[in-house]
Amino acid sequence: MFDLLREGxxxxxxxxxxxxxxxxxxxxxxxxxxxxxxxxxxxxxxxxLAFHLPPIAAMGMLIxxxxxxxxxxxxxxxLLRIPGTPLAAATLFDGYPMAQQGRAQDAVGLAxxxxxxxxxxxxxxxVFFSPLLAQFALRFAPPEYFAMAVLGVxxxxxxxxxxxxxxxxxxxxxxxLSMIGTDEFTNAYRFTFGDFRLSSxxxxxxxxxxxxxxxEIFSQLEAGNYLAKPTVQRLRISFRALRLVMTHKFNxxxxxxxxxxxxxxxxxxxxxxxxxxxxxxxxxxxxxxKYGEGAEGGVVATEAANNxxxxxxxxxxxxxxxxxxxxxxxxxxxxxxxxxxxxxxxFRDSPDVAGGIFIAYIMANIMLLVLGIILAPIFGxxxxxxxAWLLPAVLLLSTLGTYSLQNxxxxxxxxxxxxxxxxxxxxxxxxxxxxxxxxxxxxxxxANLRRSLLISRDGLGIFFERPICATILAIDLFLLLSIIYxxxxxxxxxxxxxxxxxxxIT
Amino acid sequence: xxxxxxxxxxxxxLASNAQAEFPERNIENIYPWGPGATMAASQVIADAMGQExxxxxxxxxxxxxxxxxxxxxxxxxxxxGYTIFDGYVAPLVLQPMFGNADWTYEDFKPLWxxxxxxxxxxxxxxxxRFPDFPALVKxxxxxxGDLRYSPGVTDALPHMVAAKVMQTSDVVAxxxxxxxxxxxxxxxxxxxxxxxxxxxxxxxxxxxxxxVLAVLSEFEGASGTYGGAxxxxxxxxxxxxxGLAPMGWNxxxxxxxxxxxxxxxxxxxMGKALARDDIHQKLLDMGYVxxxxxxxxxxxxxxxxxxxxxxxxxxIAWEKEKLQGTK
Amino acid sequence: xxxFRAHAFDWIACLFFASIPVVIFWQTATSLAEQxxxxxxPLDNAAFYPRLIAALISVAVxxxxxxxxxxxxxxxxxxxxxxxTRLGVFLTILFLVYLLVLPYAGFHIATPILLIMMTRALGxxxxxxxxxxxxxxxxxxxxFEGLLNVVLPVGMFNITIFS
Numbered sequence: 001m002f003d004l005l006r007e008g009x010x011x012x013x014x015x016x017x018x019x020x021x022x023x024x025x026x027x028x029x030x031x032x033x034x035x036x037x038x039x040x041x042x043x044x045x046x047x048x049l050a051f052h053l054p055p056i057a058a059m060g061m062l063i064x065x066x067x068x069x070x071x072x073x074x075x076x077x078x079l080l081r082i083p084g085t086p087l088a089a090a091t092l093f094d095g096y097p098m099a100q101q102g103r104a105q106d107a108v109g110l111a112x113x114x115x116x117x118x119x120x121x122x123x124x125x126x127v128f129f130s131p132l133l134a135q136f137a138l139r140f141a142p143p144e145y146f147a148m149a150v151l152g153v154x155x156x157x158x159x160x161x162x163x164x165x166x167x168x169x170x171x172x173x174x175x176x177l178s179m180i181g182t183d184e185f186t187n188a189y190r191f192t193f194g195d196f197r198l199s200s201x202x203x204x205x206x207x208x209x210x211x212x213x214x215x216e217i218f219s220q221l222e223a224g225n226y227l228a229k230p231t232v233q234r235l236r237i238s239f240r241a242l243r244l245v246m247t248h249k250f251n252x253x254x255x256x257x258x259x260x261x262x263x264x265x266x267x268x269x270x271x272x273x274x275x276x277x278x279x280x281x282x283x284x285x286x287x288x289x290k291y292g293e294g295a296e297g298g299v300v301a302t303e304a305a306n307n308x309x310x311x312x313x314x315x316x317x318x319x320x321x322x323x324x325x326x327x328x329x330x331x332x333x334x335x336x337x338x339x340x341x342x343x344x345x346x347f348r349d350s351p352d353v354a355g356g357i358f359i360a361y362i363m364a365n366i367m368l369l370v371l372g373i374i375l376a377p378i379f380g381x382x383x384x385x386x387x388a389w390l391l392p393a394v395l396l397l398s399t400l401g402t403y404s405l406q407n408x409x410x411x412x413x414x415x416x417x418x419x420x421x422x423x424x425x426x427x428x429x430x431x432x433x434x435x436x437x438x439x440x441x442x443x444x445x446x447a448n449l450r451r452s453l454l455i456s457r458d459g460l461g462i463f464f465e466r467p468i469c470a471t472i473l474a475i476d477l478f479l480l481l482s483i484i485y486x487x488x489x490x491x492x493x494x495x496x497x498x499x500x501x502x503x504x505i506t
Numbered sequence: 507x508x509x510x511x512x513x514x515x516x517x518x519x520l521a522s523n524a525q526a527e528f529p530e531r532n533i534e535n536i537y538p539w540g541p542g543a544t545m546a547a548s549q550v551i552a553d554a555m556g557q558e559x560x561x562x563x564x565x566x567x568x569x570x571x572x573x574x575x576x577x578x579x580x581x582x583x584x585x586x587g588y589t590i591f592d593g594y595v596a597p598l599v600l601q602p603m604f605g606n607a608d609w610t611y612e613d614f615k616p617l618w619x620x621x622x623x624x625x626x627x628x629x630x631x632x633x634x635r636f637p638d639f640p641a642l643v644k645x646x647x648x649x650x651g652d653l654r655y656s657p658g659v660t661d662a663l664p665h666m667v668a669a670k671v672m673q674t675s676d677v678v679a680x681x682x683x684x685x686x687x688x689x690x691x692x693x694x695x696x697x698x699x700x701x702x703x704x705x706x707x708x709x710x711x712x713x714x715x716x717x718v719l720a721v722l723s724e725f726e727g728a729s730g731t732y733g734g735a736x737x738x739x740x741x742x743x744x745x746x747x748x749g750l751a752p753m754g755w756n757x758x759x760x761x762x763x764x765x766x767x768x769x770x771x772x773x774x775x776m777g778k779a780l781a782r783d784d785i786h787q788k789l790l791d792m793g794y795v796x797x798x799x800x801x802x803x804x805x806x807x808x809x810x811x812x813x814x815x816x817x818x819x820x821x822i823a824w825e826k827e828k829l830q831g832t833k
Numbered sequence: 834x835x836x837f838r839a840h841a842f843d844w845i846a847c848l849f850f851a852s853i854p855v856v857i858f859w860q861t862a863t864s865l866a867e868q869x870x871x872x873x874x875p876l877d878n879a880a881f882y883p884r885l886i887a888a889l890i891s892v893a894v895x896x897x898x899x900x901x902x903x904x905x906x907x908x909x910x911x912x913x914x915x916x917x918t919r920l921g922v923f924l925t926i927l928f929l930v931y932l933l934v935l936p937y938a939g940f941h942i943a944t945p946i947l948l949i950m951m952t953r954a955l956g957x958x959x960x961x962x963x964x965x966x967x968x969x970x971x972x973x974x975x976x977f978e979g980l981l982n983v984v985l986p987v988g989m990f991n992i993t994i995f996s
Contacts, residue, residue, distance in 0.1 A: 044541050044567070045981045048553055138696040165897055169850050172890040176853050179886075181570045183879035184685045187606075187661050188870035189571070190879055191860050196578040200570025221924060226955040260968035267689060320695075321711030322688045325653035326541065329688070332711070339791045341711045388955035392948050393969055395928070400973055404983045407534060407566050408579070412932050419925075424849070428842035429908045446882045447685075450875040454682045455654055456697055532996040534984050562982045562996065586991075588984075660876075681876070826877075 004347070008056075008355025012363065017057040021360060024064025025367045029375065031065065032072020035213045035394065036205055036401015038085035039069030039310075040327045045404070047334055055338040055353065060360035062334055063314075065326050068119070070307050071115035071372070072269060074299070075379045078107045080394065082213040086204060087306040089163070089436045090274040093159065094291060094298030104232070105380050109241025110296055111303045112372030115250060117245060118304030119365035121256035122263065122311025126318075127358055133264040133312075134319040140265045142451040143463050148265075149445035152272050152437060154476060155279040157483040160431040164487050167434045170425065174438020175445075177202055184447055197386040197410040204439055206414040211432050213398045214394050214419025217391050219340050219426070226388040235377035242373075248300045251281050258492035259305035263312020269325045270309035271440050275433070277305035307365075314361060317344050318354060528768045535758070537592040538576035540569045540686075543707045544743050547794045548592055548756070551620055554779035559771070565592070572662065573597030573608045581609075584797045585761035587768035588610030590617070593759040601723055604661065604817060611812065615769050616804035620775045621753035622796035623705045624723035625664045625765035626732050627671075628716040630694060639720040639741050642701065646677035651832030653679040653700040656690040664703040666818035667722045667745075667752040669825040674744040678828040691716070705754060706731040722752050731793060741780055746821070750807065750812035755797060757804065773801050840901055842910035847901060851894045857887035924951060939988020945970045 011017075031042040042065045073088030078095035091111060098107035115420045115469035153171060160167025181201030185485065192198040243251060255277040281301035282291040289295045313324025314331075321343030323329035332342050335357075340346055346354045384392070393484035402415045422432060456462035464470050535552050537545055545567060552563040568576040570641060573596040583589040591598075591614065598614075601607045629636050636642045646653060657665035660683040672678055682699060684690035687708055693699045695715050702716075711717070718735035721728050724745060729735055738745045745752060758776060760769060779785060780796055789796050799807055837844060849931055858930035861880035865871040871880035931947045957965070971994075978982045979995030987993060 019583045041540070043982070045564075047546070048549055048562070048564070048982070051550070051553055054896040063972055134526070137691060141693050141696055141698040163945065165893060165900075168891050169897065171854060172886065172893060173850065175886050176857065176883075176890075179857075183870060185660060185683050185876055186868070186879045187572055187604075187659075187867055187869040188879045190870075190883070191856065192866060196571060196575055199575045218921050218925065221921035222915040222917045227957075253939050266692060267686075316692075320692070322692045323542075329540075329542045329686075330545075333543040336543050336707065336711070336792050337550065337788070339788075342711075343711045344714045345711075388957050389965060390951060391952045391955065392957070392966075395951070396853075396944070396948065396969055396973055400977050400983075400985075404977060406568050407984055408568075409932065409936055409986060412935075416929065416932060421849075424842055428840075428846040428910045430846060441971065442886075449882065451682055454680060458898040471765070531987070531991070531993040532978075532982055532984050564982045564984065566984075589988075683876075 004246065004351050004355040006355070007352040007357045008357070011056045011352050011356040012060065012163075012359045014053070014057075017060045017360070017455055018363070020053065020057045020061040021064045021364055022367050024061040024373075025068040025364060025371050028065035028068020028070075029072040029075070029368075029371070031071040032088075033075045033084045034401045035071075035076060035082050035084055035209045035378065035398040037404060038073065038087065038205065039066045040330065041405060042066075042069045043327055043330045043334075045053055045329065050334060055335075055340065056356040056360065058338070059331070059357055060364070062331055063357070063360050064367070065366040066331065067115075067119055067307065067310055067361070067368055070310050071112055071119075071303065071368055074111035074115070074303050075108055075215055078111060078299070079104060079380065079382055080390075081216050082394065082398075083208060086208045086271045086436055086440070087274060088302070089208065089271065089433050090159070090278045090302040092212075092433070093278065093302075094293070094295045097292070097294035098296070098299065099383075103294070104383055105235050105238070105376055106241065106296075107299055108376045109238070109373065110244055110299050112376060113241045113245045113369060114255075114300040114303040115307040116365045116369035116372060117252060118259055118306075119255040119307040119311055119368065121253065121304075122260040122308040122364065123358070123362045123365060125257075125260045126311045126361065130315050130319045133260075133315050137265050137316050137320070137322075140267075140470060141466070142448040142455060143466055143469040144472065144474070145267055145444055145448040146452055147304065147463070147469050147476060148268060149441045149448065150476045151195070151472060151479070152268075152276060153439045153445065154479045154483065155266055156434040156437055157487070158279040158282065159275060160405070160434055162225060163431065164483065166168065166428075166430045170430050170432065171438035174435040175442040177290075177435075177439045178442025179446070185450055190418050197408075202414045202418075203402075203405055203408075203411050205405055206411040207418045207439065208436060209398050209402050210415040211422035211425075211435065213245075213394060214415060215422030218289065218419065218423050219393055220387060220391055225374075227386055229385055229386060230381070232383045235380040237374055237377055239373060241376070244296060245300060248297055248436035251284075251297050251300050252304050254284075255281065255301045256308035258316075258420035259308025260312035262305070263309035264315045266313075266316050266322055266324050267444060269313075270306035271436070273309045274302040274306040275437055277301045311323075311361060311365075314357075318346065318357065332372060395417060418469030514658075521729075528771055529559055529561050531588065532564060533559070533588050533590060534583075534766075535563055535565045535590045536576045536580040537565045537567050538568065538569060538573035538594055538597050540665045541567050543792065544794075547621055547789060547792055548803065549793075550785060550788055551776070551779060552759075554782060554785045555776050558775035558778050563590070563724050570708060572601055572606065572659070573618055574601045574675065577607065577609070577755045581761065583761075585763035586765050587760055587772055589760070590772070591759040592620075594756045595754060595815075598757070598759075599815060600661075600663065600666075600819075603812070611808050612805070613762055615762055615764055616801045617758040617760065617773050618780055619755065619770075619797035619803075619807070620780075620799060621789055621798035622750065622753050622797050623707070623794055624721055624725065624728035624731065624753045625667055625703050625705055626709065626721045627668070627701055627719045628704055628709070629701045629719060630697070631715055631717045633717075636701070636719060639736070639738065641801060642719055643675050643677055643743070646672070646679055647675075649678075650678050651680055651829055654682050654698075655679045655703070656684045656694070656699055657703040658687040659683055659685050663752075663754050663818075664705070666815070666822055667747065667822035668703045670746040670752070671722065671738060671743070673824050674746045674778065674823045678825060678832065680786075680829065681825065689755060690721050710793045724752075727795070731795065747814050747818060749810060749814070751811045751818070756797075757808075758819045794831070839909045839911055841912045843901055843906060843908075844962060847894065847898055850890065851898070854887035854894070857883045920954060923932045924954060927951065927954075935986050935988075938987055939990060939992050940985040941970075941974065941992045941994055942988060942990070944974075
């Protein structure tokens with residue numbers, strides 16, 4: 001493996017490649033911060049530019065956009081309560097409360113350093129365990145995906161504390177949204193009401209921007225005080241975040257591993273890994289850590305996982321020639337464009353390129369660490385803006401970011417619709433994140449259920465014959481039972497308290 | 507406000523002035539599938555064509571409804587040459603034949619044909635049940651409906667060609683759809699699927715792990731993209747489809763109402779872009795064969811394809827019926 | 834009645850969620866059945882999984898509805914106008930109008946107008962609202978149209994600035 005890295009060194013370490021990687025990180029961060037555009041669209045939009053660059057410099061830039069874009073979404077989650085990308089939807093839980101407690105800079109610093117460190121841990125896995133993880137990924141077939149998707153849906157109950165029922169309903173809406181469009185198996189139009197613009201369903205990102213950004217803008221409008229100058233903690237460049245993150249070593253390591261794993265298994269993505277890692281962190285948290293009220297661990301868990309996922313997704317992409325997610329599919333397309341076919345061939349025929357890509361990925365994360373620390377106060381200064389400026393700017397950026405996904409005005413209507421839905425759900429006390437989980441996992445769950453049944457010759461037997469699948473299903477069952485148990489118990493307790501409190505309210 | 511209005515008027519004037527010289531702004535190519543290697547092939551052509559025209563051509567991925575969403579999106583835009591259809595067979599010819607779209611290939615003005623790719627049937631490299639294609643056919647004859655295969659999505663071209671070949675040999679296997687073909691190849695390598703229909707791009711990044719049993723094309727050149735593997739007919743087995751019909755290809759188009767001088771400019775630019783040696787080579791390296799058909803050949807090439815595809819659609823219906831019989 | 838008022842938004846949300854299974858069962862029985870995709874095995878049946886989910890949602894909605902009806906939901910969600918609610922509704926309608934005219938007017942006409950109206954409505958002075966809106970409009974146009982090569986809605990006048 002070290003030979004590979006040594007071969008790649010001269011290709012990567014030249015002024016142009018380093019500069020483009022740094023620019024890619026900054027560009028990626030900005031693209032991630034803006035509501036709407038995320039790492040995937042960042043890569044797609046800048047791919048034509050990459051055609052005219054030497055391969056490693058171009059790949060360095062694109063990988064940096066991937067890394068930066070996956071981290072940037074957290075910044076808007078923390079500062080504005082608007083996830084810049086679906087990846088950062090879980091960062092809201094604790095990042096925003098942290099900012100509310102006057103720890104905006106800590107939260108942003110923590111998010112970016114955990115992203116970078118999570119990415120670096122995944123990078124080590126990429127360098128040392130690629131073949132192993134890739135072989136494991138091959139054993140993940142439709143039944144395993146189905147079991148994993150069920151696991152993801154069950155985490156909804158874990159992340160929507162206090163109102164598991166409302167969480168499940170919001171998740172159900174997400175599952176419904178994932179069914180809209182052309183059915184993959186029959187090519188029938190499902191719930192499109194004859195409108196071709198719905199034939200691929202509502203765009204996930206348009207839904208996320210509407211739910212979070214537009215409903216947040218409206219809530220901010222309701223609150224008034226448009227011209228008041230916000231008081232913000234003094235922002236400066238500081239290495240405090242690095243020290244903070246080190247107090248969450250185990251969390252960081254676990255979350256990065258979860259991210260790497262989800263990345264390495266093609267089909268599941270960074271967004272899912274962020275939620276699952278958050279749920280895991282919450283389960284294993286110390287009693288004094290208040291998850292959902294500004295716990296540092298929550299930010300570390302989600303951000304380390306979703307950036308760990310980038311490194312993870314590169315594993316099957318490079319070693320099997322099978323992209324780990326949509327973004328790596330485009331990266332792979334770019335690599336093919338330069339005449340290099342990912343897969344074992346690449347390591348044999350062009351070890352310098354394979355090594356160069358490894359180095360580019362690792363350097364991108366190091367640069368994210370450095371630039372993140374430098375840029376955190378600049379991002380934080382958004383909070384100094386008066387609402388009269390901030391709200392129109394966020395609206396404009398949301399509109400542009402959503403439009404640019406498919407150059408579609410229809411997506412803007414989707415965004416507005418879900419802005420209204422988001423506002424109503426928020427006022428009614430529904431958690432919004434489960435909706436996103438449902439929408440992401442719904443398609444995976446249905447397609448792999450049906451695919452499993454097609455592959456199986458004896459109906460449901462396929463789910464129990466395969467050891468990995470049976471194990472995950474057993475975990476699913478255990479989780480389900482524990483959720484039912486704790487819900488029933490807390491609702492009994494809750495009802496008791498309710499009766500006690502009632503006289504005081506009325 | 508007045509200053510702003512003044513600016514706006516100035517811009518309108520500027521814009522109407524510009525109409526004399528097409529193109530004055532960036533052009534969109536509406537691409538019907540998700541981002542990935544195939545989209546990169548379109549981006550290569552778009553990039554080169556944009557250089558000829560002096561503007562940027564951005565490829566916009568608009569997947570959905572087996573490719574027809576992209577066509578419908580592009581049809582809603584004005585016929586001014588600023589919107590190009592990336593006319594893949596599925597939305598251009600196939601889906602209208604399924605009754606899912608109300609246009610025919612004659613409703614568009616053609617630019618140049620872009621690229622083509624032939625399909626091939628592959629198995630795992632170490633799968634010794636099937637030393638060659640006849641062995642696969644024999645296995646399917648003896649165990650009808652037992653093997654599982656994936657052509658990517660259902661009802662698309664690769665599915666059709668596979669169904670056709672199986673129909674001519676009167677054998678059947680269980681089809682398992684995978685919208686992302688990369689996941690299908692993963693499951694083939696993980697022994698969940700028995701064989702697959704793939705394209706050259708997928709083959710190139712999985713060469714070490716799959717073995718090509720038969721190339722589904724009658725063109726001799728098609729073997730070349732699959733490392734010299736035999737074609738179906740080399741085993742004396744009928745493919746049942748001719749010429750371009752069993753292959754994937756795309757032809758760039760614009761709306762029929764587009765002014766002739768605009769179409770001519772676009773045709774000229776695309777012709778020049780495709781004639782460039784570096785572009786030609788780049789596409790070949792990626793596994794996409796530039797077709798090189800000029801706009802004048804559009805009708806004579808596509809008309810026979812359309813009629814041949816009818817038999818493919820029947821083959822899918824046949825496969826469905828036959829599969830039900832094996833249960 | 835007071836119970837309905839105390840949980841107004843909760844009731845709206847509950848009705849909204851209750852409509853999902855209705856839509857699923859209705860569409861699978863009509864549209865999907867017409868497309869011959871509502872019966873058969875996993876390959877042919879696009880309605881099985883939606884119906885399964887619809888059944889689960891129905892159960893959850895029913896439980897939640899009963900809880901609401903018997904006052905077992907603690908958090909209140911009344912219709913209560915706050916200082917900025919009227920302005921919020923006005924600006925939402927403004928944005929709706931913006932989306933309606935965007936395809937015809939084009940990005941470079943509709944957007945500065947939207948921004949100026951919005952910043953003015955939020956209480957900024959005429960001059961700073963004007964200047965700020967132009968900066969925001971041109972700045973974002975430069976990034977999206979110029980750097981990222983996105984074709985922004987050109988409208989009937991075919992206006993672009995940075996492409």
